[in-house]
Amino acid sequence: MVLNSNNFEDLPEKEQIDRLRKLADVALEEFGFNGYRLTFLQHLVNTTFRLDCNEGRYLVRIHRAKTQAAVESELGWLEALADEITLSVQIPQRSIDGKMIVVGEQAGVPEPYPVTVLSWLEGQILPQDRRSPDHFYRLGQLVAKLHHHAQHWAPPVELTRPIYDANSVLESDSVSSSQLPENVRGHLQTLHKQLHEVEQHLGKSPERFGLIHSDLSFGNVLFTPDAVSAIDFDDCGFGYYLYDLAVILAGPWERPGFQQRLEALFEGYREICKLSDEHLSLIPTFMAMRAASLGQWDRVRALLRTSYLQL
Numbered sequence: 001m002v003l004n005s006n007n008f009e010d011l012p013e014k015e016q017i018d019r020l021r022k023l024a025d026v027a028l029e030e031f032g033f034n035g036y037r038l039t040f041l042q043h044l045v046n047t048t049f050r051l052d053c054n055e056g057r058y059l060v061r062i063h064r065a066k067t068q069a070a071v072e073s074e075l076g077w078l079e080a081l082a083d084e085i086t087l088s089v090q091i092p093q094r095s096i097d098g099k100m101i102v103v104g105e106q107a108g109v110p111e112p113y114p115v116t117v118l119s120w121l122e123g124q125i126l127p128q129d130r131r132s133p134d135h136f137y138r139l140g141q142l143v144a145k146l147h148h149h150a151q152h153w154a155p156p157v158e159l160t161r162p163i164y165d166a167n168s169v170l171e172s173d174s175v176s177s178s179q180l181p182e183n184v185r186g187h188l189q190t191l192h193k194q195l196h197e198v199e200q201h202l203g204k205s206p207e208r209f210g211l212i213h214s215d216l217s218f219g220n221v222l223f224t225p226d227a228v229s230a231i232d233f234d235d236c237g238f239g240y241y242l243y244d245l246a247v248i249l250a251g252p253w254e255r256p257g258f259q260q261r262l263e264a265l266f267e268g269y270r271e272i273c274k275l276s277d278e279h280l281s282l283i284p285t286f287m288a289m290r291a292a293s294l295g296q297w298d299r300v301r302a303l304l305r306t307s308y309l310q311l
Helices: 005-009 013-030 068-084 133-152 166-171 182-202 241-250 258-270 283-293 297-304
Strands: 037-043 046-053 056-063 102-104 113-119 209-212 221-223 228-230 237-240
Touching (some): 013 046, 013 102, 013 113, 068 113, 133 221, 133 228, 133 241, 133 258, 166 182, 182 237, 182 283, 182 297, 209 241, 241 283, 283 297
Antiparallel strands (some): 037 046, 056 113, 102 113, 209 237, 221 228
């Protein structure tokens, strides 16, 4: 049976996952795994499985929406983070012949897909009602370590990753501005203008603009009593370091205890990286950028009217 992308996507989800599981099995032979058990996790932008074997536990990803160059760039940063700083990250595993990516093919799947394997990190994703100021303080330290590394790392090759800036607000596939109501399009245009003004003010020096995680919500952070770890670097790219902080603050904004969490986040961050009071007034614009990426238009409108965050 010959499939194209369209009719594969028309198959029942279970059938898609079963076929991709077989593709993963083929790729995992090249990684040298045998005698393992695969447990399905998610079928979204990536299709992911947990792999359990005698050697340990791993995360298997089938990348269905990224080029091989983009995946290689993500893995290159992860490997550099694991090698150069005392920070717990998922370490890319290499195949028998030393590759971080194996291109998997399988009958019944429309095209070859990059397959990667990462080490598994233990920890807990905290629900909203359990996120204390101390968790924000620890997360602030983690983000600062990532930013410090990005400021000083010289990638061996040019990285293929998205850019998060004013133009990306209007160009994002998730926005589709032509299909939005007129008032929402107006909010987007205002946000684009504000972001452009912020960029003119900040410039793009390495101290302010560089590699960021871009999705450091609490859903992508694991906590243990002794460590805090960031996971899911799938959307990492180039942007303002303030954006990573804005993503974290967008979750608790307008909730009780927001001010205490904000102060704890900045305190933890400032132990490792500089953060001027002047720049705090710019964070609501980046929070609006985050809200726009999620289609939260009421929040975009409200944040555009917020000119500062108290300290």
